[in-house]
Each structure stands twice: as C-alpha cells, then as structure tokens.
Amino acid sequence: MKEYAIAVLEGDGIGPEIMREAVKVLEAVSAKAGVRFNLLKMPFGGQAYFNYGHAFPGETIAACDKADAILKGPIGLGVEEARRIPVEKQPERSALLPLRKRYNTFANYRPVYLPPELADFSPLKREIVKDGIDFVMIRELIGGLYFGGKEEGTDQNGLRYVKETLEYDEQEIAQILEVAFEEARRRKKVLHNVHKSNVLMSSVLWNDVSREIAVQYPDVEVRHVIVDAAAAALVLNPRQFDVMVMENMFGDILSDLAGGLVGSLGLMPSACVGPEKAYYEPAHGSAPDIAGRGIANPYSMIGSVALMLEKSFGMEEEAGRIWAAMRRVFAEGATTADLGNPDGTRTVVSTAEFGDRVVAALDA
Numbered sequence: 001m002k003e004y005a006i007a008v009l010e011g012d013g014i015g016p017e018i019m020r021e022a023v024k025v026l027e028a029v030s031a032k033a034g035v036r037f038n039l040l041k042m043p044f045g046g047q048a049y050f051n052y053g054h055a056f057p058g059e060t061i062a063a064c065d066k067a068d069a070i071l072k073g074p075i076g077l078g079v080e081e082a083r084r085i086p087v088e089k090q091p092e093r094s095a096l097l098p099l100r101k102r103y104n105t106f107a108n109y110r111p112v113y114l115p116p117e118l119a120d121f122s123p124l125k126r127e128i129v130k131d132g133i134d135f136v137m138i139r140e141l142i143g144g145l146y147f148g149g150k151e152e153g154t155d156q157n158g159l160r161y162v163k164e165t166l167e168y169d170e171q172e173i174a175q176i177l178e179v180a181f182e183e184a185r186r187r188k189k190v191l192h193n194v195h196k197s198n199v200l201m202s203s204v205l206w207n208d209v210s211r212e213i214a215v216q217y218p219d220v221e222v223r224h225v226i227v228d229a230a231a232a233a234l235v236l237n238p239r240q241f242d243v244m245v246m247e248n249m250f251g252d253i254l255s256d257l258a259g260g261l262v263g264s265l266g267l268m269p270s271a272c273v274g275p276e277k278a279y280y281e282p283a284h285g286s287a288p289d290i291a292g293r294g295i296a297n298p299y300s301m302i303g304s305v306a307l308m309l310e311k312s313f314g315m316e317e318e319a320g321r322i323w324a325a326m327r328r329v330f331a332e333g334a335t336t337a338d339l340g341n342p343d344g345t346r347t348v349v350s351t352a353e354f355g356d357r358v359v360a361a362l363d364a
C-alpha cells in the first residue's frame, strides 16, 4: 500500500472546523484508493503563538520538513487579539511567510472556478456569468514587496518613514512564467500576463523575460494586460480569462477580487508549489468573526485537498471525484450560512453536514 505523510496545520479561527471536513474527505478517498495518509497534526498560527510561544514552532517545522505535503488551514487573529502579539511575531510574518520561503513555494495556483451548480453565488449578472467561470491565477509567492528589504526610521526632518523594496531577478521571474506557460499549454493556450510596466521597472524586466520565454511556447498566445485594467476586465468579463500570471502583490489583490467574482473567498482553494515540496491552503483568512459556529463552508479546504492529491500525489482521478462531489452537493441545493442563499431555494446546512454530504456524494 502506498503511504504518504501529510503535515496538517489547522490554523486559527474557522481553520479547525473546515480542516475536520477536509480530513473526512481525505480519509474517504484514502479508503477507496488504497493509499494510506499518515496525518501529523501540528500547531501553526496565532493560537500556536499563545500556546507554544511561536507561530511556527520547531516541532512543526520538523514535521513539515519530513512530510510529503502540507495541508494548511487559514491563520490570523482578530484585530484586538493580534495586538497582544509583537508585530514581528504575528503569524503572517512569523509563520506563513517563513513557510513559503522555507519550501520555496514560488508557484501559487489559485483556481477561480464557478461551475454552473454554483453560478448563483456570483454577484455578477447572469448574462455575464453565463454557465460559469473557470480560470486560474498564477501568483509568484516568494518574491516582490513581501520579501524585499525593509527599513524604517526617522529622517532628518524628524519624520517617521518606511522603505520596502520590490525585488526580482530574471531567474525568479522566469521560473514562475514557465509554470504559467506550461499551465496555459495544458489548458486553452492563452496566457494573460499582468504587469505595470508603464510605472514599475520590475514589470519592464518581467515583460522582457516573458517575451524571451514565449519563444519556447509558440503554441501559447500571450496577452499583456496592465494590472489596474485587469481588475476592471475581471469584473466586466471574467470569462475572457483562462490562465493569468502576476507578481506576488498583484496576485494577492486580484485573487481576492476573484473571490468576490465567485461570491465568496470561501470558494477559493489554492496550491503553493515549490521545487521539492508543496503546501495547500485556502486563499482566505481565518474569519474569526464566524469561527466556532459551524457556519463556514469547507469548500476551500476540501478543494485544497483535491489540489494536493493532484499535484503532490498524482491522484488526478481522485481529485476529479472530489470536485464532482462538491458540485453535486451544490447541485442538490445545499449551502452554508456564510455563503448565503442567493436565490432563496437552497437548504442551509452546517459545516459538518456539508462535509458529510461531500463524502456521501463521493460514493454516488
């Protein structure tokens, strides 16, 4: 029997409750596929800081190092709680970014997937959404402003200032663009390259590298689009996109915009892939305001399991069954309170009930 070790980091807020459902689905798949998943549940995030003094404790690092893949829930605390932690120890800075850097997970796949069974969740008009939305945003995840040099102080005039730098070298740009070209080749062979070369030198280099790499992909059509215009185009006509690629900060912002297009960040799973290891996480935060009430939809966490099966374990068929099962649960009219009930015909179920239904649909 095949065996894989998975570090399971449930995180903060709604993390534990949506992770419970994701693990349910993973176990159901494992039984059928004859694959054993050894789950190492480890502390990570704001709660880990309060319990162990660090948001990414040493034992968690060790478990992640030896795991074949990492399944991570959302992290982060409410504003008041976060203020009890020194800025540099807050979980985003002291756990999430170090996790990304440690495993060089430079390629962040954020599928923006709204199949017909979910189309009513989009706030866009039906004429625009038609039978759904299906594209993928590929975000560079370990460079740019997030990881560039930082400086703060007081200048000669006594004014406090900060300086944060946006850095990329051509290799860092090339490796993410190659991932995007490959993805475009697998899909519809149209790649939207998002940039801001009218202002930023980093985008000038980015676009130069994109032209150099494009030579190896004559079958892929590249369309260059400026990031602010891309934001408008996403809202006006999201169906024109298939694969989009962009640097870290642009990707952070546009992928939340995409979450808005599909109706909720709760419908946004993601894969963060490096040369040796990958980790999988919802693209949203820990939603402390609704935590513990059993009203959060586990779709983003279960979808992250599907991405893990596909990308880390070559289990495309099982991943496909998970997506189909989730579509079926929505087709049968289920929703959760966080997603709401846009056309008023759905049955509102709990987080756990939603997970149970996905498991049942896997067998159907």
Ligand code: IPM
Pocket: 076, 092, 096, 252, 283
């Ligand atoms: C995301 C999140 C993170 C980011 C936060 C939690 C640091 O918003 O994964 O998009 O900005 O990358």
Ligand code: MG
Pocket: 252, 253, 256, 283
């Ligand atoms: Mg974000």
